[in-house]
Amino acid sequence: MEMHDGPDIGAGRADRSPAGDLRDPWCDALLSGWGELDGTGAPAPVVAPRSALRQQGASAADIYLEVQRSEAFQEVRSRYRRFAFPAVAVFLAWYVAYVVTATAAPDLMARPVAGAVNVGLVAGLGQFLTTFLLTWAYARHARLRRDRAALDLRWTVFEQRRKWIRQQERHRVRSGAREQEGER
């Protein structure tokens, strides 16, 4: 599963740059959000054309349903969940075990390990260490395995919405023209 990083997700990317309108408010954010080190430079603010789309509720909903069912999205979701859910289970269990042991079995925690350091101190500092490690692992996993695909999907949604709006406008113009003809 983890292997097919490319094809389905990457396919959309090739035709994206030419399709990307430079005046498009998304363009900047997409490009600057790409590199591995987008350091301190804050991406341009992303302004979603929400008001325009809200009015066309039915269609916007269809787009989201369609994207949700797409393989690319399912892949992003399962990558996220396969990392986040087990990790939450593991650290919550480790934390609860630590707190319960500390309150229920203080003698175990008092057992010396080396010098003044006892089991309790090792476990406590271990909690700090695992927190740091999990943070690092999560950030790395998200950066390498999720960010790109998520951006592609974000783009897909935006493209489809824009296409739909254009269609609606064309439709409106055409029906407006027909009405005018009818009046004549």
Add this chain to the structure above:
Amino acid sequence: MTGDHQTLALVLFGVFVAVTLAITTWVSRHRHGSPEEFYVGERLFSPMENGFAVAGDYMSAASFLGISGLIALFGYDGLLYSVGFLVAWLIVLFLVAELVRNCGRFTLADVVAARMRERPVRIAAGTSSVTVSVLYLVAQIVGAGSLVALLLGGTSGAAQTWTVVGVGALMVVYVSFGGMRATTWIQIVKAVLLMCGAIALTVLVLMRFHGDFGQLLRTAADRSDHGERFLAPGLKYGGDWTARLDFISLGLALVLGTAGLPHILSRFYTVPTARAARRSVVWSIGLIGSFYLMTIVLGFGAAAIVGSEAVRGSNAAGNTAVPLLALDLGGGADSTGGTVLFAIVAAIAFATILAVVAGITLASSASVAHDLYASLRRRSAKPRSEVAVARVAAVGIGALAIGLGLLARDLNVAFLVGLAFAVAASANLPVLLYSLFWRNFTTRGAVWSVYGGLLPALVLVLLSPVVSGGPDSLFPGRDFQYFPLENPGLVSIPLGFLAGWLGTVTSREVADEAKHAETEVRSLTGAGAA
């Protein structure tokens, strides 16, 4: 404390207040009063800036002075406390920060209301958010009063009253004039000051022991009168089984509550993307984690250098451990170094309180204006007036907090922080997680899960030993204590989750497939994010 300490500390307080007011004036020059600007500073902060601000929002004076004080008095049990505060951030990072950033606009209720019938959900989530904020705010503001009195030696009632009023007035000024931008910069300044102060003291403590942490621990254990037991759990929470269960309850509330704190959630909206939200959490975990590691050194350092007995003599709760440690590290009570370090620590503690209360006030004014007022107002009101409402709400919440703070001035309100976390974990977290991850979640489930966590938490506290039936209770003379634990989390958190599930399975409403799809796609991809 002598007059020199007081004067210097007051001067430093004054400088900090002047700087923060200057920031407020500076950022409000070009304001145009949009909700985007007031609530979230136009979403233009960088991950690093926001990371510092998140850390600034989270590290209260209770952590700086309280936790190191607990370690100085009870050794290992203080450390137990700080672990919960840190581990909680993994839940924020894994399950909340990015998804909330993508789905919401200003508040927690935005995320839930996107899928549900808006009005009941907003009213419920707004109510619980304001409750959490007010509980936390009163704890901080009462703490500010007693802390300033403690540090400046003026234990008179008048000094405390004026501190409470002054802190309350300042936070209202920051929030209502400067909005999120001023609040964020104040948090950043405070986080930098706090980290610098902690690093300086930690280095001084370690230098005193020639970098030998084991030596530090042994000295601390020797001077504490508890010997080896000082380095193991059990001195504070090791009593009967009620006390132990109570700590488990508190630990659960700490770890699950952080992800439901409104002022923490609102910080993720101040950055442009979910990716930036994630990176700000990574920054803040680094800052908060290293800060708590330093409080361990400071706490054991205070026990080793000042001595547990001297700490307890100065303040029974241990809140003066770090200031006393600073005095000693600087060269003693009569030296210039000691005076300067003491005054700096006092000023940092004061800055910490001011920044934290400003952040909470802003978040709760957003909940009042954006959730409660927006749901209860007449339909004709214009969006521009929402910011005006938020400003008024900030003044109102400030007045409420000052009033409650003055009423509670002489009461033991240490339980309030734990309670705020418990309410956040029982009322806010279940509804948030269900809306993000459960396909069939319905409006009734959302409303039930909020009230089903909020009400049990509050009722259980009313029936607990902190309110009545004990010598340290709010009403020591009365006895209507039916619930043994001081922290309701152990019972109320499962109840919140249970109520959400029950409400969902019993409602006839079918979850809106399309809205769930929208929430799910938006939360993971950022499509259509504000």
